[in-house]
Amino acid sequence: MAWIVRLVKTEADGEERCADVMKIDRPDDLADIADLGLTLAEGKLLLAGLQQEIVAAQARSHAVRRPDCRICAGVCHVKDYRDHAVATLFGQVTVRLPRFRCAGCGGIEAGIEWPSHCRSTPELDQLQAHLSALMPYRVAADFLEQMFPVDAGKDPETLRRRTWKIGEVLRNDAAARPETTAPAIVVTLDSTFIRSCEDGERHLEVRVGNVETESGGRQVFGAVAKADTDIKVLIRRSLDAVGRTEDTALTAFTDGCSGLRRILADAGVTGTPMLDWFHIAMRLQHLKQIANGLSADDPARAAAKAVIVEEVERLHWRLWNGKAKDAQISIDRIRAVMHHFQGEQGQRKSIAPSRKLWTALHALDGYLTGQSDWLVNYAERHRAGLRVGTAITEGTANFLVNRRMNKSQQMRWSQRGADLLLQVRCAVYNGTLGSGFGQRFQPANDPHPQAAIAA
Numbered sequence: 001m002a003w004i005v006r007l008v009k010t011e012a013d014g015e016e017r018c019a020d021v022m023k024i025d026r027p028d029d030l031a032d033i034a035d036l037g038l039t040l041a042e043g044k045l046l047l048a049g050l051q052q053e054i055v056a057a058q059a060r061s062h063a064v065r066r067p068d069c070r071i072c073a074g075v076c077h078v079k080d081y082r083d084h085a086v087a088t089l090f091g092q093v094t095v096r097l098p099r100f101r102c103a104g105c106g107g108i109e110a111g112i113e114w115p116s117h118c119r120s121t122p123e124l125d126q127l128q129a130h131l132s133a134l135m136p137y138r139v140a141a142d143f144l145e146q147m148f149p150v151d152a153g154k155d156p157e158t159l160r161r162r163t164w165k166i167g168e169v170l171r172n173d174a175a176a177r178p179e180t181t182a183p184a185i186v187v188t189l190d191s192t193f194i195r196s197c198e199d200g201e202r203h204l205e206v207r208v209g210n211v212e213t214e215s216g217g218r219q220v221f222g223a224v225a226k227a228d229t230d231i232k233v234l235i236r237r238s239l240d241a242v243g244r245t246e247d248t249a250l251t252a253f254t255d256g257c258s259g260l261r262r263i264l265a266d267a268g269v270t271g272t273p274m275l276d277w278f279h280i281a282m283r284l285q286h287l288k289q290i291a292n293g294l295s296a297d298d299p300a301r302a303a304a305k306a307v308i309v310e311e312v313e314r315l316h317w318r319l320w321n322g323k324a325k326d327a328q329i330s331i332d333r334i335r336a337v338m339h340h341f342q343g344e345q346g347q348r349k350s351i352a353p354s355r356k357l358w359t360a361l362h363a364l365d366g367y368l369t370g371q372s373d374w375l376v377n378y379a380e381r382h383r384a385g386l387r388v389g390t391a392i393t394e395g396t397a398n399f400l401v402n403r404r405m406n407k408s409q410q411m412r413w414s415q416r417g418a419d420l421l422l423q424v425r426c427a428v429y430n431g432t433l434g435s436g437f438g439q440r441f442q443p444a445n446d447p448h449p450q451a452a453i454a455a
């Protein structure tokens with residue numbers, strides 16, 4: 001069997017114009033399920049054929065428009081035609097448009113309302129950036145080529161260039177202010193590291209964070225340290241985007257880094273940031289696991305292990321209940337019995353648990369000593385229904401940074417490249433990446449998207 005796909009253009013005056021787009025040959029028996037309907041290759045050809053016809057018709061209509069001379073306002077005549085190659089999601093098209101010469105003064109007009117510098121459509125740029133935000137440039141390029149009749153700009157370098165360009169636009173984008181204001185906002189700021197390809201630097205520091213309101217409004221932000229994006233500007237813009245006003249109560253959480261606390265203060269989050277319980281809990285969890293792994297192969301060790309397991313529990317209780325000053329008591333009690341594990345063998349080639357415990361304990365001790373000013377009574381906050389931290393931060397860091405830029409993927413990043421890609425990833429997460437950037441897409445993660453869409 002065969003089909004002809006014919007495109008019929010209807011004019012305002014009722015006139016019709018036909019063009020055959022494609023002939024499709026398919027078997028008429030269904031013995032092979034692979035013969036059912038169209039193949040991907042045929043689908044791509046069909047889309048490309050439709051695109052060519054529609055673009056050609058649009059160019060024909062556009063070409064009849066005559067500009068007035070900018071110099072003498074005289075009448076313009078067609079001088080010659082120029083082909084403009086434009087990459088679209090449905091293939092490369094050639095837009096054939098006239099150039100004009102003024103009959104009066106001889107001046108040359110390029111044509112009217114045509115962005116002659118454009119080499120691709122915004123929709124293609126946006127999709128390329130969106131996919132590049134989620135997967136490596138090469139994979140994104142392959143994926144687009146698999147799915148769409150994209151025959152231009154499918155080079156990974158092109159995707160990288162367009163993604164960076166969109167990242168730059170997003171960085172300078174103004175905040176979309178919602179109609180509703182937020183009485184309270186929780187701000188979290190954290191940092192993580194990615195591998196660097198810059199000379200003399202092994203890692204790049206990436207700062208990520210989010211702002212959240214009680215009604216569920218949420219925005220994430222991120223920037224590579226020392227790159228061109230000012231994280232303080234991003235924080236202020238995120239606060240505005242979820243409805244900050246002069247009366248909004250701001251609560252901040254961060255990990256122990258003093259640099260992050262300074263950034264928050266500089267961004268106008270002036271209240272003392274609390275140490276995120278999440279960071280403490282992670283360290284305690286680590287300590288508990290090690291304590292439980294200690295050997296109890298003689299009575300002295302069994303007794304010492306029991307003391308350590310109990311003291312780690314007590315340490316947890318003390319930190320949770322705002323008694324960080326007493327943490328030292330627990331740490332000293334653990335140290336006092338640790339000699340029982342001297343000579344403990346690690347299983348196979350792994351380090352002995354007692355050795356790990358010593359290291360983890362030392363790290364926690366140092367951490368708490370430096371952080372005592374930012375530890376609060378987490379239990380009291382929790383009972384009052386207040387936040388003690390945001391485990392979300394870890395998820396945010398994972399989504400924004402690790403899944404695309406992680407060390408395990410063996411990728412090395414330039415400061416600028418990572419920073420601009422991060423702007424696009426944040427926009428994908430926030431649902432603010434749209435073609436033309438004026439359009440706000442429904443965010444995938446936001447349970448209350450209306451606030452973000454308004455404005």
Ligand SMILES: [Zn+2]
Nearest residue numbers: 069072102105
């Ligand atoms: Zn003229």
